[in-house]
Amino acid sequence: MNWYASIFELIDMRSFSNLWFWIALAVFWSTASHWALGVPFDMVQRARRHNGQAEIDLLDITRVNVNRILFIARVSGPWILGFACFLLTTLALLGFWYGVEFAQAVFLLAFPMSLVALLSLSTAQQIETEGSQGEVLCRRLSRHRLKTQLIGTASIFVTALWGMYQNINIGVL
Incomplete structure:
Protein backbone atom coordinates (compact mmCIF):
# COMPACT_ATOMS: atom_id res chain seq x y z
CA MET A 1 0.00 0.00 0.00
CA ASN A 2 1.45 3.39 -0.95
CA TRP A 3 1.29 6.64 1.03
CA TYR A 4 -1.37 8.12 -1.30
CA ALA A 5 -3.81 5.28 -0.56
CA SER A 6 -3.04 5.52 3.16
CA ILE A 7 -3.87 9.23 3.28
CA PHE A 8 -7.10 8.83 1.33
CA GLU A 9 -8.08 5.91 3.54
CA LEU A 10 -7.46 8.03 6.64
CA ILE A 11 -9.18 11.16 5.28
CA ASP A 12 -12.48 10.41 3.55
CA MET A 13 -12.54 12.53 0.39
CA PHE A 21 -18.50 19.86 3.59
CA TRP A 22 -21.05 20.16 6.40
CA ILE A 23 -19.10 22.98 8.06
CA ALA A 24 -18.92 24.79 4.72
CA LEU A 25 -22.67 24.28 4.20
CA ALA A 26 -23.46 25.77 7.62
CA VAL A 27 -21.13 28.75 7.09
CA PHE A 28 -22.49 29.25 3.58
CA TRP A 29 -26.11 29.57 4.70
CA SER A 30 -25.29 31.47 7.86
CA THR A 31 -23.47 34.08 5.79
CA ALA A 32 -26.19 34.19 3.14
CA SER A 33 -28.90 34.83 5.72
CA HIS A 34 -26.88 37.52 7.51
CA TRP A 35 -26.36 39.63 4.37
CA ALA A 36 -29.68 40.71 2.83
CA LEU A 37 -28.85 42.35 -0.53
CA GLY A 38 -25.30 42.90 0.68
CA VAL A 39 -26.55 44.73 3.77
CA PRO A 40 -25.57 43.19 7.11
CA PHE A 41 -28.71 42.46 9.10
CA ASP A 42 -27.35 44.13 12.24
CA MET A 43 -27.60 47.45 10.35
CA VAL A 44 -31.32 46.82 9.81
CA GLN A 45 -31.81 46.13 13.51
CA ARG A 46 -29.78 49.19 14.49
CA ALA A 47 -31.79 51.40 12.10
CA ARG A 48 -35.04 50.12 13.63
CA ARG A 49 -33.85 50.84 17.18
CA HIS A 50 -31.96 54.10 16.83
CA ASN A 51 -33.25 55.85 13.68
CA GLY A 52 -31.17 58.97 12.89
CA GLN A 53 -27.71 58.26 11.47
CA ALA A 54 -28.23 54.48 11.59
CA GLU A 55 -31.26 54.83 9.32
CA ILE A 56 -29.36 57.11 6.93
CA ASP A 57 -26.48 54.61 6.81
CA LEU A 58 -28.91 51.77 6.07
CA LEU A 59 -30.56 53.77 3.30
CA ASP A 60 -27.18 54.63 1.76
CA ILE A 61 -25.73 51.13 1.78
CA THR A 62 -29.01 49.67 0.51
CA ARG A 63 -29.19 52.24 -2.31
CA VAL A 64 -25.62 51.45 -3.37
CA ASN A 65 -26.21 47.68 -3.34
CA VAL A 66 -29.61 47.87 -5.05
CA ASN A 67 -28.15 50.06 -7.81
CA ARG A 68 -25.20 47.67 -8.20
CA ILE A 69 -27.40 44.57 -8.41
CA LEU A 70 -29.80 46.14 -10.90
CA PHE A 71 -26.96 47.54 -13.04
CA ILE A 72 -25.34 44.12 -13.28
CA ALA A 73 -28.70 42.51 -14.09
CA ARG A 74 -29.50 45.06 -16.81
CA VAL A 75 -26.08 44.97 -18.43
CA SER A 76 -25.10 41.30 -18.09
CA GLY A 77 -28.31 39.61 -16.96
CA PRO A 78 -28.94 37.38 -19.99
CA TRP A 79 -25.29 36.24 -20.07
CA ILE A 80 -25.22 35.50 -16.36
CA LEU A 81 -28.55 33.65 -16.61
CA GLY A 82 -27.31 31.58 -19.54
CA PHE A 83 -24.01 30.71 -17.86
CA ALA A 84 -25.76 29.87 -14.56
CA CYS A 85 -28.26 27.59 -16.34
CA PHE A 86 -25.41 25.90 -18.22
CA LEU A 87 -23.41 25.40 -15.02
CA LEU A 88 -26.37 24.10 -12.99
CA THR A 89 -27.41 21.75 -15.81
CA THR A 90 -23.86 20.44 -16.11
CA LEU A 91 -23.63 19.88 -12.35
CA ALA A 92 -27.04 18.17 -12.27
CA LEU A 93 -26.13 15.85 -15.15
CA LEU A 94 -22.70 15.02 -13.78
CA LEU A 109 -25.05 24.31 -2.74
CA ALA A 110 -25.39 26.24 -6.01
CA PHE A 111 -29.02 25.62 -6.98
CA PRO A 112 -30.62 27.03 -3.80
CA MET A 113 -28.17 29.94 -3.90
CA SER A 114 -29.36 30.70 -7.44
CA LEU A 115 -32.88 30.96 -6.00
CA VAL A 116 -31.55 33.43 -3.42
CA ALA A 117 -29.93 35.41 -6.25
CA LEU A 118 -33.28 35.61 -8.06
CA LEU A 119 -34.95 36.62 -4.80
CA SER A 120 -32.32 39.35 -4.33
CA LEU A 121 -32.93 40.66 -7.83
CA SER A 122 -36.68 40.74 -7.21
CA THR A 123 -36.28 42.49 -3.86
CA ALA A 124 -33.86 45.04 -5.34
CA GLN A 125 -36.36 45.81 -8.08
CA GLN A 126 -39.16 46.27 -5.54
CA ILE A 127 -37.02 48.59 -3.43
CA GLU A 128 -36.11 50.69 -6.46
CA THR A 129 -39.68 50.81 -7.78
CA GLU A 130 -41.31 51.88 -4.53
CA GLY A 131 -38.37 53.94 -3.27
CA SER A 132 -38.43 52.15 0.10
CA GLN A 133 -37.18 54.08 3.11
CA GLY A 134 -37.39 53.86 6.87
CA GLU A 135 -39.56 51.12 8.36
CA VAL A 136 -40.78 49.96 4.93
CA LEU A 137 -37.17 49.32 3.88
CA CYS A 138 -36.44 47.49 7.15
CA ARG A 139 -39.52 45.31 6.65
CA ARG A 140 -38.57 44.53 3.04
CA LEU A 141 -35.01 43.54 4.05
CA SER A 142 -36.35 41.47 6.97
CA ARG A 143 -38.74 39.63 4.65
CA HIS A 144 -35.88 39.02 2.23
CA ARG A 145 -33.81 37.57 5.07
CA LEU A 146 -36.68 35.35 6.23
CA LYS A 147 -37.20 33.99 2.71
CA THR A 148 -33.45 33.36 2.41
CA GLN A 149 -33.52 31.48 5.72
CA LEU A 150 -36.47 29.37 4.52
CA ILE A 151 -34.63 28.49 1.31
CA GLY A 152 -31.53 27.70 3.38
CA THR A 153 -33.47 25.51 5.80
CA ALA A 154 -35.06 23.55 2.96
CA SER A 155 -31.68 23.28 1.25
CA ILE A 156 -29.94 21.96 4.36
CA PHE A 157 -32.77 19.48 4.93
CA VAL A 158 -32.66 18.15 1.35
CA THR A 159 -28.84 18.06 1.37
CA ALA A 160 -28.84 16.17 4.68
CA LEU A 161 -31.36 13.63 3.37
CA TRP A 162 -29.43 13.14 0.14
CA GLY A 163 -26.13 12.95 2.03
CA MET A 164 -27.49 10.30 4.41
CA TYR A 165 -28.85 8.34 1.45
CA GLN A 166 -25.45 8.52 -0.28
CA ASN A 167 -23.57 7.47 2.86
CA ILE A 168 -25.92 4.55 3.54
CA ASN A 169 -25.92 3.52 -0.12
CA ILE A 170 -22.11 3.58 -0.40
CA GLY A 171 -21.76 1.95 3.02
CA VAL A 172 -23.84 -1.00 1.83
CA LEU A 173 -21.78 -1.49 -1.31
Missing part, protein backbone atom coordinates in the same frame (compact mmCIF):
# COMPACT_ATOMS: atom_id res chain seq x y z
CA ARG A 14 -16.18 11.91 -0.47
CA SER A 15 -18.31 15.03 -0.12
CA PHE A 16 -21.23 13.91 2.03
CA SER A 17 -19.18 12.01 4.59
CA ASN A 18 -16.64 14.80 4.93
CA LEU A 19 -17.01 17.01 7.99
CA TRP A 20 -15.61 20.00 6.06
CA GLY A 95 -24.05 14.55 -10.28
CA PHE A 96 -27.35 12.78 -10.68
CA TRP A 97 -27.07 11.13 -14.11
CA TYR A 98 -23.40 10.10 -13.99
CA GLY A 99 -23.19 9.72 -10.21
CA VAL A 100 -20.31 12.13 -9.46
CA GLU A 101 -20.73 12.85 -5.75
CA PHE A 102 -18.71 16.08 -5.81
CA ALA A 103 -20.99 17.48 -8.54
CA GLN A 104 -24.02 16.51 -6.45
CA ALA A 105 -22.61 18.39 -3.47
CA VAL A 106 -21.81 21.51 -5.50
CA PHE A 107 -25.25 21.41 -7.15
CA LEU A 108 -26.95 21.16 -3.74
Whole structure:
Protein backbone atom coordinates (compact mmCIF):
# COMPACT_ATOMS: atom_id res chain seq x y z
CA MET A 1 0.00 0.00 0.00
CA ASN A 2 1.45 3.39 -0.95
CA TRP A 3 1.29 6.64 1.03
CA TYR A 4 -1.37 8.12 -1.30
CA ALA A 5 -3.81 5.28 -0.56
CA SER A 6 -3.04 5.52 3.16
CA ILE A 7 -3.87 9.23 3.28
CA PHE A 8 -7.10 8.83 1.33
CA GLU A 9 -8.08 5.91 3.54
CA LEU A 10 -7.46 8.03 6.64
CA ILE A 11 -9.18 11.16 5.28
CA ASP A 12 -12.48 10.41 3.55
CA MET A 13 -12.54 12.53 0.39
CA ARG A 14 -16.18 11.91 -0.47
CA SER A 15 -18.31 15.03 -0.12
CA PHE A 16 -21.23 13.91 2.03
CA SER A 17 -19.18 12.01 4.59
CA ASN A 18 -16.64 14.80 4.93
CA LEU A 19 -17.01 17.01 7.99
CA TRP A 20 -15.61 20.00 6.06
CA PHE A 21 -18.50 19.86 3.59
CA TRP A 22 -21.05 20.16 6.40
CA ILE A 23 -19.10 22.98 8.06
CA ALA A 24 -18.92 24.79 4.72
CA LEU A 25 -22.67 24.28 4.20
CA ALA A 26 -23.46 25.77 7.62
CA VAL A 27 -21.13 28.75 7.09
CA PHE A 28 -22.49 29.25 3.58
CA TRP A 29 -26.11 29.57 4.70
CA SER A 30 -25.29 31.47 7.86
CA THR A 31 -23.47 34.08 5.79
CA ALA A 32 -26.19 34.19 3.14
CA SER A 33 -28.90 34.83 5.72
CA HIS A 34 -26.88 37.52 7.51
CA TRP A 35 -26.36 39.63 4.37
CA ALA A 36 -29.68 40.71 2.83
CA LEU A 37 -28.85 42.35 -0.53
CA GLY A 38 -25.30 42.90 0.68
CA VAL A 39 -26.55 44.73 3.77
CA PRO A 40 -25.57 43.19 7.11
CA PHE A 41 -28.71 42.46 9.10
CA ASP A 42 -27.35 44.13 12.24
CA MET A 43 -27.60 47.45 10.35
CA VAL A 44 -31.32 46.82 9.81
CA GLN A 45 -31.81 46.13 13.51
CA ARG A 46 -29.78 49.19 14.49
CA ALA A 47 -31.79 51.40 12.10
CA ARG A 48 -35.04 50.12 13.63
CA ARG A 49 -33.85 50.84 17.18
CA HIS A 50 -31.96 54.10 16.83
CA ASN A 51 -33.25 55.85 13.68
CA GLY A 52 -31.17 58.97 12.89
CA GLN A 53 -27.71 58.26 11.47
CA ALA A 54 -28.23 54.48 11.59
CA GLU A 55 -31.26 54.83 9.32
CA ILE A 56 -29.36 57.11 6.93
CA ASP A 57 -26.48 54.61 6.81
CA LEU A 58 -28.91 51.77 6.07
CA LEU A 59 -30.56 53.77 3.30
CA ASP A 60 -27.18 54.63 1.76
CA ILE A 61 -25.73 51.13 1.78
CA THR A 62 -29.01 49.67 0.51
CA ARG A 63 -29.19 52.24 -2.31
CA VAL A 64 -25.62 51.45 -3.37
CA ASN A 65 -26.21 47.68 -3.34
CA VAL A 66 -29.61 47.87 -5.05
CA ASN A 67 -28.15 50.06 -7.81
CA ARG A 68 -25.20 47.67 -8.20
CA ILE A 69 -27.40 44.57 -8.41
CA LEU A 70 -29.80 46.14 -10.90
CA PHE A 71 -26.96 47.54 -13.04
CA ILE A 72 -25.34 44.12 -13.28
CA ALA A 73 -28.70 42.51 -14.09
CA ARG A 74 -29.50 45.06 -16.81
CA VAL A 75 -26.08 44.97 -18.43
CA SER A 76 -25.10 41.30 -18.09
CA GLY A 77 -28.31 39.61 -16.96
CA PRO A 78 -28.94 37.38 -19.99
CA TRP A 79 -25.29 36.24 -20.07
CA ILE A 80 -25.22 35.50 -16.36
CA LEU A 81 -28.55 33.65 -16.61
CA GLY A 82 -27.31 31.58 -19.54
CA PHE A 83 -24.01 30.71 -17.86
CA ALA A 84 -25.76 29.87 -14.56
CA CYS A 85 -28.26 27.59 -16.34
CA PHE A 86 -25.41 25.90 -18.22
CA LEU A 87 -23.41 25.40 -15.02
CA LEU A 88 -26.37 24.10 -12.99
CA THR A 89 -27.41 21.75 -15.81
CA THR A 90 -23.86 20.44 -16.11
CA LEU A 91 -23.63 19.88 -12.35
CA ALA A 92 -27.04 18.17 -12.27
CA LEU A 93 -26.13 15.85 -15.15
CA LEU A 94 -22.70 15.02 -13.78
CA GLY A 95 -24.05 14.55 -10.28
CA PHE A 96 -27.35 12.78 -10.68
CA TRP A 97 -27.07 11.13 -14.11
CA TYR A 98 -23.40 10.10 -13.99
CA GLY A 99 -23.19 9.72 -10.21
CA VAL A 100 -20.31 12.13 -9.46
CA GLU A 101 -20.73 12.85 -5.75
CA PHE A 102 -18.71 16.08 -5.81
CA ALA A 103 -20.99 17.48 -8.54
CA GLN A 104 -24.02 16.51 -6.45
CA ALA A 105 -22.61 18.39 -3.47
CA VAL A 106 -21.81 21.51 -5.50
CA PHE A 107 -25.25 21.41 -7.15
CA LEU A 108 -26.95 21.16 -3.74
CA LEU A 109 -25.05 24.31 -2.74
CA ALA A 110 -25.39 26.24 -6.01
CA PHE A 111 -29.02 25.62 -6.98
CA PRO A 112 -30.62 27.03 -3.80
CA MET A 113 -28.17 29.94 -3.90
CA SER A 114 -29.36 30.70 -7.44
CA LEU A 115 -32.88 30.96 -6.00
CA VAL A 116 -31.55 33.43 -3.42
CA ALA A 117 -29.93 35.41 -6.25
CA LEU A 118 -33.28 35.61 -8.06
CA LEU A 119 -34.95 36.62 -4.80
CA SER A 120 -32.32 39.35 -4.33
CA LEU A 121 -32.93 40.66 -7.83
CA SER A 122 -36.68 40.74 -7.21
CA THR A 123 -36.28 42.49 -3.86
CA ALA A 124 -33.86 45.04 -5.34
CA GLN A 125 -36.36 45.81 -8.08
CA GLN A 126 -39.16 46.27 -5.54
CA ILE A 127 -37.02 48.59 -3.43
CA GLU A 128 -36.11 50.69 -6.46
CA THR A 129 -39.68 50.81 -7.78
CA GLU A 130 -41.31 51.88 -4.53
CA GLY A 131 -38.37 53.94 -3.27
CA SER A 132 -38.43 52.15 0.10
CA GLN A 133 -37.18 54.08 3.11
CA GLY A 134 -37.39 53.86 6.87
CA GLU A 135 -39.56 51.12 8.36
CA VAL A 136 -40.78 49.96 4.93
CA LEU A 137 -37.17 49.32 3.88
CA CYS A 138 -36.44 47.49 7.15
CA ARG A 139 -39.52 45.31 6.65
CA ARG A 140 -38.57 44.53 3.04
CA LEU A 141 -35.01 43.54 4.05
CA SER A 142 -36.35 41.47 6.97
CA ARG A 143 -38.74 39.63 4.65
CA HIS A 144 -35.88 39.02 2.23
CA ARG A 145 -33.81 37.57 5.07
CA LEU A 146 -36.68 35.35 6.23
CA LYS A 147 -37.20 33.99 2.71
CA THR A 148 -33.45 33.36 2.41
CA GLN A 149 -33.52 31.48 5.72
CA LEU A 150 -36.47 29.37 4.52
CA ILE A 151 -34.63 28.49 1.31
CA GLY A 152 -31.53 27.70 3.38
CA THR A 153 -33.47 25.51 5.80
CA ALA A 154 -35.06 23.55 2.96
CA SER A 155 -31.68 23.28 1.25
CA ILE A 156 -29.94 21.96 4.36
CA PHE A 157 -32.77 19.48 4.93
CA VAL A 158 -32.66 18.15 1.35
CA THR A 159 -28.84 18.06 1.37
CA ALA A 160 -28.84 16.17 4.68
CA LEU A 161 -31.36 13.63 3.37
CA TRP A 162 -29.43 13.14 0.14
CA GLY A 163 -26.13 12.95 2.03
CA MET A 164 -27.49 10.30 4.41
CA TYR A 165 -28.85 8.34 1.45
CA GLN A 166 -25.45 8.52 -0.28
CA ASN A 167 -23.57 7.47 2.86
CA ILE A 168 -25.92 4.55 3.54
CA ASN A 169 -25.92 3.52 -0.12
CA ILE A 170 -22.11 3.58 -0.40
CA GLY A 171 -21.76 1.95 3.02
CA VAL A 172 -23.84 -1.00 1.83
CA LEU A 173 -21.78 -1.49 -1.31
